Amino acid sequence: MSVLLEIKELTKYFGGLAAVNNLDMTIHEGEIVGLMGPNGAGKTTVFNLITGIHRPSKGHVIFQDREIGGKKPHLVAAYGIGRTFQFAYLFPDFTVLENVVASFHLDPKCGFWEGLLNTRAYQRKEERILDEAMEILRLVGLEREKDILGKNLPHGPQKLLTMARALAIRPKLLLLDEPIGGMHFDEVNRAISAIERIRSQGTTIVLVEHNMRLMRLCERIVVMDFGEKIAEGTYEDVKNHEQVMRAYFGHEYAA
């Protein structure tokens, strides 16, 4: 399997605090990797560093042999990295369908003049985008809610929508930040089947989650604490790892 994303000695300081400290991580094509750690471990910061929201203080982020550390977020998206956010950020005044359609911006670049003149080619492009958007909504299970405004969606579907939106850019690498956070049981099932379907289409996934059901899906798990990697391995390896337990439960429970 070829290497898709490589993170070397990645470090990010906020003031005097190292949110991410000397992190090394490799993601191979087609994998589904989990990123775990207690709150504040730096997991979301890693995502932000990859997608260009933060600039690395030190170290490298290399995607498909191209250095992307410090590049602007919209460029990173264009290279093929999609992400969701821990909080369900979306376009509140767009409907569910519009949210996804808007995300097809990168799809063969629709020109300014084409849109202005409403050419045949442009119209056909838009219709195709509509079809593909509906397909994505079916993939995540939101096709029935397509006309609801983003701000009126309940929390679970909102998170599914962020996933749908990230999928619309046809990413090679999908970063999911707590995709089932705050969902109740049925919604979690929907989400998990969606993730499995995405996986089967060949998209590489990195997953940040606390929920063990989701972690079981991962071939490999990386555990962080205080910005550093403290463990890496399969689900079984990590489950009983002493340092991991200490990080989550405190010293008394580790032994």
Add this chain to the structure above:
Amino acid sequence: MEIFTQTVVNGIVLSSIYILVALGFALIFSVMQILNFAHGTIYMAGAYVCYYLASSFGLPPWAAILISAVVLALFGVFLERFGFRYLENDFNRTLMFSLVIIVFLQTTADITVGPYVKRVPSVLHGVTTVAGITLSKERLITCVITVCLLLAVTFLIRKTALGRQMLAVAQDGDAASLQGINVHRVAAFALGLSSALAAVAGGLMGSIIMLNTYMGDAMLLRAITLVIIAGIGSLGGLFVSGLIVGFVDAVLPIFIGGSGSAVVAFSFAILILVIRPQGLFGHEI
């Protein structure tokens, strides 16, 4: 030497008046999170009320200024109580409302007073000689009054309970209300205080320059310039930026004329906004 001293005095006078008005504007912005474009018109209204009281009722200037300040303070409270309170800090709506206030005040001024320029009688007449240099008592007393007021306001904000409530609301309105602070009441007080300060500035300025119903616009621009240069959230920085702009306005017109110095002052503000949006002293946005 004489011109030099007079220019310096002018600089101080302008600076202190600008700071007085800008302080009110910044206070409203910090506490209520709104850009009160009507602040300049309130300044103008204060000047005209003062004139009206002095000329129609023959009140001594200091009394006129005082009463004008009270009137405008009450007006400010009224605006908050029946206006801004219901607009929930929506940028568009508060902008519209402040524009409505401008329309009403400006029109009333145009109708009642008319285009004829007036002048507010001086608080103190005549000139005085200090160290062999002739200075108008007018300007000196203006300096004294404004400086005293600024010190008083600073004391109010730092040391009194009400002042600290304002600081609290300025930092985080929701948290402040959770602590039991009546945010609306604090906002009303801030608006009232600011309007009073603007009114005093108007009354004082009115005896130095001629009144006209559009004096508020220029003052508003100066106030915003000061706030931009000093930075959002920095009340102390206003003193520095006030001195800068005040002296620019006092000195430059001698060399490049009024419009020219305006271009300089505004371009400087633009520069600051582009390079360092948080101003010289403000906190990070």
Add this chain to the structure above:
Amino acid sequence: MSEKQGKMGVKTSKRYVAYAILIAFLLLLPWLSLGGAYFIHVCILIFTYVIATSSLRTIFVSGQASIGHAAFMGIGAYTSALLSTKLGWTPWVTILLGAITAMVVAVLSGYLFSRLRAIYFSMVTAFFGVAFEALMRSGGEFTGGKAGMVALPGMGVIDLPGLGEINFATSKIPYYYLLLFLTLFTLIVLYRIERSRSGMNWMAIAQSPLVASSIGISETKFRILAFAVGCFFGGLAGSVYPHYSSVLSPGSFSLMPSINLVIFLLFGGTRFFAGPVIGVIVLMAIPEVFRSLKQYAPYIVGGIMLLVTFWMPQGLAGLFESAKPWIFKMFGKGANPVRKEFSNGMRK
């Protein structure tokens, strides 16, 4: 679903008929002798303001609240005036050049300004406007200084072989048609852009720049695009009027005129495309209707603005939208591009 389809089908043809009637009405208006030259003059003013306010709305749609739009009108105006008087070029060309200059300045300043968030952007545009006016005031001989410029050339005479000539100098009517044409052109272009992907991207960055960048939309690029398009048409509106009135003064492009434009816009509502049109017409009509009380007209305007501020946060256009759906739906629902396309898609 089918109800929506049905409405769509009826809506489209009804809409076009309504537009056709409206345009026919506007074309015939000058000949209906409703008030002579003064009436034509007011119409010309309205057209100019509609172009200016609609172009301002385009900027607002991308999340940028510009309070210096009048300055860009001024850039267009001064460019056109200077080129036509100093170099003797024909206004037909200089007007276009004026609009282009305004657009170029917008692109350049956009690079500087579009990084700024909300309030700071508004402030810097306000200051830009004020600085521009001060600059023109201090231009001395070159720009006419405080007094502005006079004796600007009109649009001249157009010879139509076989049909006679159109003489702009003898009557206001040719100017009326010129402005009508420009207004329709502007509205159509702005509407199309807004309904296209560019418009959708503008709304995306206005709602959430963070999300937009995560799907590949460059915030800077689109903000500058909106600013450039808006200022092009603003510059256009600004360059035409002085050739009609033959005078130009810096005071027309200062902060208050910019604020007036914002008032027109907010009054009519930014949410719907027709907002500026409604806002301008209503706010211009009031002083005219109450002409005898012209002094007090601002009070009435202010009163209505109060009503709009407190009870109609979506502006006057919002009121129309909710109050008379079946008639006014024909004006189009403005900035919601997918709705129409999506309804088409659903028929499959």
